[in-house]
Amino acid sequence: xxxxxxxxxxxxxxxxxxxxxxxxxxxxxxxxxxxxxxxxxxxxxxxxxxxxxxxxxxxxxxxxxxxxxxxxxxxxxxxxxxxxxxxxxxxxxxxxxxxxxxxxxxxxxxxxxxxxxxxxxxxxxxxxxxxxxxxxxxxxxxxxxxxxxxxxxxxxxxxxxxxxxxxxxxxxxxxxxxxxxxxxxxxxxxxxxxxxxxxxxxxxxxxxxxxxxxxxxxxxxxxxxxxxxxxxxxxxxxxxxxxxxxxxxxxxxxxxxxxxxxxxxxxxxxxxxxxxxxxxxxxxxxxxxxxxxxxxxxxxxxxxxxxxxxxxxxxxxxxxxxxxxxxxxxxxxxxxxxxxxxxxxxxxxxxxxxxxxxxxxxxxxxxxxxxxxxxxxxxxxxxxxxxxxxxxxxxxxxxxxxxxxxxxxxxxxxxxxxxxxxxxxxxxxxxxxxxxxxxxxxxxxxxxxxxxxxxxxxxxxxxxxxxxxxxxxxxxxxxxxxxxxxxxxxxxxxxxxxxxxxxxxxxxxxxxxxxxxxxxxxxxxxxxxxxxxxxxxxxxxxxxxxxxxxxxxxxxxxxxxxxxxxxxxxxxxxxxxxxxxxxxxxxxxxxxxxxxxxxxxxxxxxxxxxxxxxxxxxxxxxxxxxxxxxxxxxxxxxxxxxxxxxxxxxxxxxxxxxxxxxxxxxxxxxxxxxxxxxxxxxxx
Numbered sequence: 163x164x165x166x167x168x169x170x171x172x173x174x175x176x177x178x179x180x181x182x183x184x185x186x187x188x189x190x191x192x193x194x195x196x197x198x199x200x201x202x203x204x205x206x207x208x209x210x211x212x213x214x215x216x217x218x219x220x221x222x223x224x225x226x227x228x229x230x231x232x233x234x235x236x237x238x239x240x241x242x243x244x245x246x247x248x249x250x251x252x253x254x255x256x257x258x259x260x261x262x263x264x265x266x267x268x269x270x271x272x273x274x275x276x277x278x279x280x281x282x283x284x285x286x287x288x289x290x291x292x293x294x295x296x297x298x299x300x301x302x303x304x305x306x307x308x309x310x311x312x313x314x315x316x317x318x319x320x321x322x323x324x325x326x327x328x329x330x331x332x333x334x335x336x337x338x339x340x341x342x343x344x345x346x347x348x349x350x351x352x353x354x355x356x357x358x359x360x361x362x363x364x365x366x367x368x369x370x371x372x373x374x375x376x377x378x379x380x381x382x383x384x385x386x387x388x389x390x391x392x393x394x395x396x397x398x399x400x401x402x403x404x405x406x407x408x409x410x411x412x413x414x415x416x417x418x419x420x421x422x423x424x425x426x427x428x429x430x431x432x433x434x435x436x437x438x439x440x441x442x443x444x445x446x447x448x449x450x451x452x453x454x455x456x457x458x459x460x461x462x463x464x465x466x467x468x469x470x471x472x473x474x475x476x477x478x479x480x481x482x483x484x485x486x487x488x489x490x491x492x493x494x495x496x497x498x499x500x501x502x503x504x505x506x507x508x509x510x511x512x513x514x515x516x517x518x519x520x521x522x523x524x525x526x527x528x529x530x531x532x533x534x535x536x537x538x539x540x541x542x543x544x545x546x547x548x549x550x551x552x553x554x555x556x557x558x559x560x561x562x563x564x565x566x567x568x569x570x571x572x573x574x575x576x577x578x579x580x581x582x583x584x585x586x587x588x589x590x591x592x593x594x595x596x597x598x599x600x601x602x603x604x605x606x607x608x609x610x611x612x613x614x615x616x617x618x619x620x621x622x623x624x625x626x627x628x629x630x631x632x633x634x635x636x637x638x639x640x641x642x643x644x645x646x647x648x649x650x651x652x653x654x655x656x657x658x659x660x661x662x663x664x665x666x667x668x669x670x671x672x673x674x675x676x677x678x679x680x681x682x683x684x685x686x687x688x689x690x691x692x693x694x695x696x697x698x699x700x701x702x703x704x705x706x707x708x709x710x711x712x713x714x715x716x717x718x719x720x721x722x723x724x725x726x727x728x729x730x731x732x733x734x735x736x737x738x739x740x741x742x743x744x745x746x747x748x749x750x751x752x753x754x755x756x757x758x759x760x761x762x763x764x765x766x767x768x769x770x771x772x773x774x775x776x777x778x779x780x781x782x783x784x785x786x787x788x789x790x791x792x793x794x795x796x797x798x799x800x801x802x803x804x805x806x807x808x809x810x811x812x813x814x815x816x817x818x819x820x821x822x823x824x825x826x827x828x829x830x831x832x833x834x835x836x837x838x839x840x841x842x843x844x845x846x
Contacts, residue, residue, distance in 0.1 A: 173261045175223070178202060181250050181266060186401070189269060190240060193250040198227040199236075212243055237270055238280045246271040268515075269402040272349070273333030274306045276510050281307060283454035283503055285461055290331035291397075292322065292344055293358050293389040300386025302394050303329055308458075308505040309408040309512075309705055311394075313387040314415035320424070320843070321417070323347065327425040328465040335393055353397055360385055363392020370395055370406065379412040387414075408512035410702055418815075421467035421799055426840050427819040431792055432749070433464050444793055447752045448802065450722050452498035455505050455708055456715025463716065467799040469813050471734050476551040477717060477801025478731050483541050483552070484721040490537050491725075495718050497534040501527040504708040511697045518577035518586040521693055524704075525569035528562045531707070535559055538714070551713075558710035560703045565696065572693055581690040584683040592689060598682035605675030609635060612668065620646050627668070635672040637663045720802045727751060729803035732794075737812040738768035740795070744807035747790040748797060751805055761807070764791050768812075785821040792819045818844040 171179065182191050182205070190209055192199035201209045202225045210217035210226040213236050217226050228236045237247050247270045254263035273289030281287055290303040299322040302313045316322045326334070326348060334350045337358040344350070356362060367376055367388065381388060391412060398404045429435075432443045440446040445464055451457045468474065484491040502523035510516035511524075538556060577586040587595060613627040622643045629635050633654060639647055640660050651663035697704070723729060744761035751759045766772060776784050794804045798811045820840045 175202070177261060177264060178250075181248075181264065184266070185248050185269070186246075189246045189248050191248045191250055191266075192228075192233065192237070194230065194252045194264065195227070197230055199230055199233050199249075200225055200227040209240070212245070213239060234277055234280065238275075238277075241270065241272050241275065241280070244272070266403060268404055271333055271402060273331060274398065274402055274404055275332075276307050276506075276513060276515050278503070278506055278510070281506070283506070284449075284457035286310065286329075286458055288329050288331040289333045289335075289394060289398075290326065290329060291335035291353075291358075291390040291393045292326075292340075292347065293337065293386050293393070294340060294344060295386045295389065298386045300384065300388070300390040301325060302387060302391035303331060304394050304398070304409065306398065306404065306406075306409075307509050308708075309410060309509050310413070311391070311409045311411065312413045312415050313381055313384060313391045314417060315384050315387045316417060321422070324422070324424045324428075327428065328423075335390075335397055337393070353393060353401075357393040357396035358389045360389055362396075363389045366392040366395045367412070370399075370409070371412070376412070380414045381412060384414070405513040407698070408509050408701060408705075410705060415466070419468055419470055421469055421796070421814060422816045423465075423467070423796075424818070424843065427792075427817060428465070430819045430821045431789055431796070431817075433796075434461055442749060442753055444749060444796070447749050448720065448723055448797075450719035451715045452495055452719070453501050453711060453715050454503040455712035456498070456719065459712040460716045460719065463800040464796070467796050467817075469799065469815055471736070471813060474734055474799060474801050474813075478734075478803070480551045480717050481721045481724060481801070481803060482731060483543070484718065485725060487541055488725070490541050491718060491721055493537045494534060494714070495722065497530045497537070498711070498715050498718065500530050501711060504528075504704060504711065508697065508701065508704045508708065511694050512701055514694075516694060516697075517579050518573065518581055518690060519579060521569055521690075521697070522573055522577055524697065525566060525573060528566050528707075529570075531559060531561050532563075534714075535561065551717075555710045555714050558706040559714075560707045562700065562703075565700060568696065569693065572689065582683065582687050584679075584686050587686045587689050592685065595682055595685050595689070598678045598685065601678035602675055602682060605671050605678065608671055609668075609675070612671075620648060622646050633662065633664075634676065635664075635668055637665070637668065639663065717801070724803035727805060729805050730808060732798040732804050732806075732809040732811050734798065734811055734813055738772075739810065739812045740764060740766040740791075741808075741810040742791065742794060742804075742806050743809070745790060745794055745809070746805040747786055748793050748805045750786065750790075762787065762790075788821060789819060792817050820844065 178191075178193050181193070182203075185191060190201060190205050193201065202223055206217060206224045206226045209215070213226075213228065215226050215228060217224060219225065240247055249267045249270070250264050251267040252262050253265050256262055271289075273287065275281055275287060286305045287307055288303045288305055290301060293300045297317070299316045299319060300313070301316065301322060302311070304311045314325065316325065331349060334347055335353045336344050336347070336350045337355040338352050339355045340358070341350075341352050357366075364376065368374065376382070376388065395406060395409075398406050423431075423433075432438075434443055434445040436442045445461055448464070449457060449460055451460055484494075504524060504527050507516065507520040507523045511520050535556060538552060538559070541552060543550065543552060572587055572591050574586060574588050578584075589596060589599070609627055613625065616627075616637065617623055617625050622639055624640055624643065626638045627635060628638050636654055637651065638660050644661055647661070647663065650665055652665065653661060654664050655662040742764040745764055746759050746761050766774065776787060778784050794806060794809060795811055795814055796817060797804050798809065799813065820837065
């Protein structure tokens with residue numbers, strides 16, 4: 163089938179070759195052929211080894227394949243091994259004598275996975291790009307699964323690398339021209355330098371967002387950042403052929419508004435990762451979020467503390483209000499437990515890759531919002547609030563009564579994964595669909611009755627009416643009973659131990675049954691597309707709602723942590739003082755089993771005692787104390803309550819923490835040299 167004896171390519175293989183030539187060399191093409199995705203030539207040789215599947219030959223052409231229903235697992239295996247996969251999908255129905263139309267629907271890469279089962283739902287999956295111009299380093303990052311799109315600029319490479327370590331992108335684009343200058347960064351992928359030029363990048367962004375100017379996003383003059391952002395859109399739309407309709411805005415990360423934490427300090431403080439496991443990190447002990455959206459936001463808050471006092475006090479105000487109304491705290495958290503990942507389900511549906519279960523997830527989630535809004539609205543507001551965060555959340559926490567009603571009336575309670583297999587639309591939603599289903603059911607009942615009557619007419623008790631995709635419905639009679647077969651039976655196929663027959667009446671009903679089933683499936687798919695289109699019509703409001711839910715989820719989780727472990731509200735001011743009374747290490751107080759953490763004080767005053775020198779023997783707790791102070795300050799500056807009897811914290815713009823011995827032998831640096839370099843960074 164793949165080729166001819168003369169070595170000439172068949173039309174199908176010519177189609178395959180044309181599709182393959184349109185792809186970058188490092189992309190493997192999954193070519194849909196019936197129930198399989200096939201690979202040929204060099205792709206087959208490489209994929210067979212990577213996937214551990216059999217490599218065969220047909221017409222002299224190497225080939226291998228995987229079942230289409232299991233393709234996601236094989237794609238995931240290739241992505242983990244650093245490969246990209248193009249999907250060559252069938253776009254027309256098979257017609258005898260005519261080649262099936264196919265086109266590349268998308269290219270899947272590590273930074274653009276949208277299958278929920280392949281993603282960690284508690285952390286973002288970023289695709290990033292960097293660009294340098296006149297000593298300024300631009301960074302753009304997109305989570306294609308949620309629609310988050312950010313841009314930032316840094317005055318030096320070290321700050322850029324620190325931010326990349328926080329984001330941990332799965333893919334990082336660097337222009338061909340700047341590869342030498344910016345090489346060595348994590349997961350970097352060389353890309354077309356033209357996409358990074360300022361004019362094409364700005365044009366790409368303006369065209370995508372349908373705006374005359376990008377100044378409205380707050381990124382005026384951020385040339386390096388815009389070059390990186392434009393390159394990401396170029397890569398997504400032109401090379402990966404992905405839909406970006408759900409990327410609705412460009413958020414600016416303003417470095418001056420965030421607390422700078424370099425990579426070494428982030429690691430030494432065990433903020434989100436630790437060799438001892440997630441439970442021994444700050445994220446591990448603070449994460450009581452009920453939704454994946456909240457979990458991702460909390461992680462982002464911990465890695466990007468802020469120094470804006472008004473925003474922090476607004477968060478503290480809302481936590482204080484919930485602690486004063488513990489009944490409402492519990493009710494809101496219960497409602498949140500029934501909310502699914504609105505961000506990623508909406509993102510998948512907007513890209514055209516969502517399925518009926520994404521619709522069900524939205525239906526379930528959006529149905530909780532009225533009760534959640536009512537409970538939040540009942541929360542007494544603090545009269546001294548500087549910024550009313552409750553009102554802001556309520557403003558973005560949209561209700562969708564008509565959409566929920568539509569989804570409830572349309573979807574069955576447990577829809578299938580595939581929208582093309584049928585069985586997803588509820589009876590009574592579409593009168594035409596009900597007619598098709600009735601015809602199909604009536605036909606099957608007729609066939610069951612026919613089997614019973616034919617057994618009685620022929621006296622063959624073992625007679626069966628069966629079905630397969632090749633012959634449709636047929637009557638099967640064992641060889642021992644062939645003599646009893648009536649004259650009106652037409653032999654269709656001879657088996658080793660049975661004969662298969664058809665009758666004109668059976669074929670007539672078969673046409674009605676199968677025709678009704680196919681028409682029903684086709685109509686159900688049309689209804690699914692209408693529902694999906696209805697979702698994308700509310701995309702902006704859904705994204706705002708998801709962000710509001712995530713914010714509320716994080717603050718409710720922090721309130722519960724404060725309630726469980728007697729955390730207190732810190733007093734924030736603009737001084738350079740730090741006063742902590744009976745402070746505790748936030749991680750150790752939750753993870754110590756056999757010992758009890760002893761609280762201690764910390765006092766630093768700008769005018770009198772700016773420096774503390776802490777001495778003691780090994781294992782005396784010096785590094786624990788240093789980390790404790792840093793973590794308490796960091797918690798205060800993400801808007802959390804802190805583990806202390808009281809705390810007055812002058813807002814900081816940087817946190818450094820250098821604890822423990824480590825070397826970097828790969829770069830020829832001893833432990834002492836690493837320590838001196840990090841100390842130099844802190845002093846400078």
